[in-house]
Amino acid sequence: MIEVSQLTKAYPGVAALSDVSFSVPAGSVMALLGHNGAGKSTTIQILSTLVQPTSGRAVVAGYDVVHQPAQVRERIGVTGQDACLDLLLTGRENLVLFGRLRGLRRRAASRRADELIEQFDLGDAAGRPVQTYSGGMRRRIDIAAALVAPPRVLFLDEPTTGLDPCSRRQVWALVTELAAREVTVLLTTQYLEEADVLSDSIVILNSGRVVASGTAETLKQETGHSYCEVTVGHPDDVTRLAAMLADLDGVEAVPANNTVSVRAVDGVGTLAEVVRRTDRSEVAVTDISLRRPTLDDVFLHLAREPLAR
Amino acid sequence: MTAVAALTERLVRVALRDFDLLIGIATPVATLLGLNAALRHIIDTGTMSYADYVLPAIIVQAMLLGAVTTAERAAWEQSSGFTIRLRAQPVSELAPMTARMLYCLIRGALALAAAVATAHLLGFRLTGGITNTTGFVVLPLILTLALSLGADATGTWLRRSGAGQLLLIPQLILVLASTGLAPADSFPEWIQPFVRHQPVSQITGTLRGLATGNAAVSDLVITAAWCVGLLVALGSIAVRMQRRPR
Numbered sequence: 038m039i040e041v042s043q044l045t046k047a048y049p050g051v052a053a054l055s056d057v058s059f060s061v062p063a064g065s066v067m068a069l070l071g072h073n074g075a076g077k078s079t080t081i082q083i084l085s086t087l088v089q090p091t092s093g094r095a096v097v098a099g100y101d102v103v104h105q106p107a108q109v110r111e112r113i114g115v116t117g118q119d120a121c122l123d124l125l126l127t128g129r130e131n132l133v134l135f136g137r138l139r140g141l142r143r144r145a146a147s148r149r150a151d152e153l154i155e156q157f158d159l160g161d162a163a164g165r166p167v168q169t170y171s172g173g174m175r176r177r178i179d180i181a182a183a184l185v186a187p188p189r190v191l192f193l194d195e196p197t198t199g200l201d202p203c204s205r206r207q208v209w210a211l212v213t214e215l216a217a218r219e220v221t222v223l224l225t226t227q228y229l230e231e232a233d234v235l236s237d238s239i240v241i242l243n244s245g246r247v248v249a250s251g252t253a254e255t256l257k258q259e260t261g262h263s264y265c266e267v268t269v270g271h272p273d274d275v276t277r278l279a280a281m282l283a284d285l286d287g288v289e290a291v292p293a294n295n296t297v298s299v300r301a302v303d304g305v306g307t308l309a310e311v312v313r314r315t316d317r318s319e320v321a322v323t324d325i326s327l328r329r330p331t332l333d334d335v336f337l338h339l340a341r342e343p344l345a346r
Numbered sequence: 347m348t349a350v351a352a353l354t355e356r357l358v359r360v361a362l363r364d365f366d367l368l369i370g371i372a373t374p375v376a377t378l379l380g381l382n383a384a385l386r387h388i389i390d391t392g393t394m395s396y397a398d399y400v401l402p403a404i405i406v407q408a409m410l411l412g413a414v415t416t417a418e419r420a421a422w423e424q425s426s427g428f429t430i431r432l433r434a435q436p437v438s439e440l441a442p443m444t445a446r447m448l449y450c451l452i453r454g455a456l457a458l459a460a461a462v463a464t465a466h467l468l469g470f471r472l473t474g475g476i477t478n479t480t481g482f483v484v485l486p487l488i489l490t491l492a493l494s495l496g497a498d499a500t501g502t503w504l505r506r507s508g509a510g511q512l513l514l515i516p517q518l519i520l521v522l523a524s525t526g527l528a529p530a531d532s533f534p535e536w537i538q539p540f541v542r543h544q545p546v547s548q549i550t551g552t553l554r555g556l557a558t559g560n561a562a563v564s565d566l567v568i569t570a571a572w573c574v575g576l577l578v579a580l581g582s583i584a585v586r587m588q589r590r591p592r
Contacts, residue, residue, distance in 0.1 A: 085434045110436040121431035125360045137352035138435045166363075182431075 038063040038190055038221040039084065044093035046079050046245075053079040054245045057093070061238070063189075064219040066212065068232035071242035077225035078118065080242070081194045084223065085115045098189045114183030114191045118198065121179060124168035128159055128178045131167060132185060139186035146185075153181040157211075173204025180211060191215060193224040197231060209235060229330065263301040263329050265308045270295070270321040278320050282311065301327055349437045353445035357419075358452065366415055370453045374408040374461035381527070382468060389528045394554075397468035401461060402553035403526025406546055408457035409486050410517040413493035416450050418510035420501030443498055443588050447491060454490040458483065474559030481566075482556040488573045489549065496580035499587040526550035545572050 039061040046054040054076045061067040069077045082088040084097055086106040095102045098112040115121075122131045129150050136146030154163045157177045162170060167178060176196060183191060193212070197205040212235050215222055226232050232239045233253045241249040241256070249256060264287070269278055278297045279290040285307070287300030301307040308327045315322050361367040378401065386396035423429045423442065432442060462470070472479045501509040521527070523537060524546040533541045541547060552569040555561025 087430065087433055107436060110434055113434065115431060115434045117427055117430060119427045121427035123356060123360065123426075123428050125363050126356065130356075130359065134352055134356055135435070138349050138432070138437050140348060140436070142348070 038065075038098060039067075039223060040094075040096040041080075041084070042094050044080070044083060044095055045091045046076075046083060046088065047091045052245050054083075054090075057242070057245070057247055059240045059247065059250055061221055061223055063221055064216070065237040066216045066222040066224065066235055068236035068239045069223065069225040069242055070227070070229060070232045070239055071225075072227060074244075075242040076245040077242055078194055079245075081115070081192050081223070081225060085113055085192050086110055111186075112189045114186075114188035116176075116179045116183050116193050116196065118195050122167045122175075122182060125166055127164050127166055128170070128174075129154060129163040131178065132182055135182045136185045141186070149185055153184065157181045171204075173200050173207065176200060176204065176208060177211070180208070184215075188220065190221045190223070193222065195225050195227070197226070197228075205231075263304060263327055264298045265301045265311050265325065265327050266296055266298045267311060267315060267322060268294070268296050268324040270323050274320045278315065278318070281314055281318055281320075285310070295323075298328075349435075349441045350444050350448070353442055354448045354452075357445055357449040361449065361453070367453060367456065370408070370412060370415070370457050371460045373411060374404045374457050375464045377407065378404045378461060378464050378468075385527075389532060391529065395469055397465055398470050398557070399554070400527060401465045401470055402550035402557070403521060403524065403546070404461050404465075405458055405486050405553065406489065406526060406550055407517070407521045408461060409454055409490035410493060410521065412450050412454050412457065412490045413497040414510045414513045414517065415453070416446055416494040417497035417501035417513050418507060419446060419449075420498045421504050421507055421509040422501075424502055424505040440585065440588055443502075443584060446498055447494060450490055450494040451487055454487050458486055470557075472557055474556055474561075478556045478559045478561065481561075482553060485549070485553060485556070485569065485573065488577060492573060492576035492580050495577070495584040499580065499584040502584075502587045520544060520546045524550060548572060 039059075041060065042058045044054055044057040045052070057076070057080065059067070069080060071077050079088065083090050084095055084102060086102050086109050089103060097109045100108040100112070102109050123134070126134065132150035132153055133143075133146045136149050137143065141149060154160055157180075159174065159178060159181070162174055162178075167175060170178065180193065180196065183193075196212070197208050200208065209231070212222060212224065216235075216237075224235065226235075236253060238252050239250065239256055240247055267278060269275060272292055272295055275290050275292045275295060275297060279288055282288050282297060282299055285299045286302050288297065289299075290297045299307060299311055303310075305327065308325070312325060315325070358367070361370075378397070381400055381404070382397045385400075389396060389399075391399040420443075423446075429442065433439075438444075462472075472482060474482070497510075497513060500513065504512075523533070523541055524544060525541060526546055530538050530542050530547075548565075549569055549572065552561055552565050555565060
């Protein structure tokens with residue numbers, strides 16, 4: 038449903054994307070994972086025909102984004118990072134407006150708006166200007182507007198950035214529901230957890246390049262062990278502690294943070310072993326915790342080891 | 347077409363909420379009443395009442411102000427998320443600008459009607475017959491459309507608010523230093539050549555002629571050339587601004 042090959046976008050002085058290739062099968066959810074400036078938004082902008090690539094090719098819903106933008110636009114829905122609605126209009130007026138922009142007659146657009154208001158649980162707010170909405174409500178109405186004419190492909194650019202945990206869960210539930218209805222979804226996120234929960238496959242971007250791709254499962258196996266992190270009270274203890282744990286897997290001392298981390302191959306078992314060893318020593322430990330990998334850990338890991346795709 | 351209608355409706359709804367339409371109607375009414383009260387015994391306009399004399403200038407100024415708000419709106423829209431999203435919709439790239447132009451015509455027509463209605467209360471009458479009256483209505487609308495196209499290109503190019511304020515200065519000079527507010531003889535001698543020949547003087551003079559049915563053909567031709575020339579020149583720039591690659 039989305040085919041991207043060797044996509045490159047150069048802005049004066051910056052290569053926003055270099056040689057990016059991936060494909061998203063129909064009806065699946067793919068997450069583009071990366072930091073700010075990794076090229077996620079640029080990718081979405083190119084695929085939604087907003088920006089022209091410098092080179093490379095992208096096909097969305099069977100049409101080339103450069104040569105057949107009109108056909109692509111009829112088949113996609115897009116939400117941006119900021120609210121992309123008219124803030125002075127009410128939620129309902131925005132939905133009707135987008136319906137009419139998709140070629141629906143006034144009455145049909147009005148009916149569709151009512152359906153979406155109910156589906157997205159916006160009944161109470163539908164008559165208020167969008168500028169009075171909370172962040173979570175704005176995101177919901179924003180996604181609703183992208184669904185006015187059911188799209189084949191939906192692009193969600195950081196759909197949960199800046200949302201409180203409850204609103205984030207609501208957006209997650211929405212994406213899952215869409216995927217069940219065979220909509221192909223490409224979303225961007227900075228959170229590994231989010232990519233993990235929502236997507237069938239993940240592409241990790243760093244500085245405009247694809248550094249890893251695969252299913253959440255394979256990426257986790259390759260990069261994603263939880264690890265056990267020990268914080269000590271004194272910088273000198275970092276080397277001592279690291280020496281004591283040296284025979285364990287993936288030991289890493291970070292003197293700057295007063296921490297030593299150990300890859301938790303056995304999960305809680307590893308934690309127990311670390312606790313046993315530090316207990317016997319005279320090292321003053323201030324904290325021991327089991328942590329899930331963050332995006333930073335994945336990047337660090339990828340930078341260390343060449344990755345089999 | 348549905349898209350243009352929907353986008354125009356949006357602009358009208360927004361203008362009702364941010365009071366732009368109200369301002370568009372109230373400004374010519376207040377200016378006409380104010381100037382008439384202050385200047386009707388001071389400026390000598392011969393046999394013509396001052397309200398009759400100044401009405402065309404009030405109308406031209408309302409049309410110019412309409413263009414200024416178009417610049418502001420175009421600039422604001424360039425940076426709004428709504429417009430960015432609009433570009434990913436199956437909508438013609440000229441649809442948003444067309445909607446802005448339709449809105450400026452609606453605003454212009456309402457301002458014109460308000461100005462004429464107020465002047466009517468002060469004794470003004472359109473006595474030139476149907477052809478002249480049609481000209482009296484159409485000419486300001488062509489003017490506001492032409493200038494709005496130019497303003498739209500400016501706003502689209504500048505992409506930030508303040509685009510409108512920039513255009514306020516030339517419009518203010520053109521209106522104040524014109525024969526629209528006072529006959530050329532009442533200006534200092536050194537500025538009289540400019541006052542006599544600048545476009546606002548030209549157009550207000552023609553409108554005065556159309557109101558009474560005394561417009562000279564040569565005068566009409568010059569004014570029509572101004573308006574149509576501006577329409578074509580500024581229109582082609584505005585269309586090019588909308589079509590430029592991003």
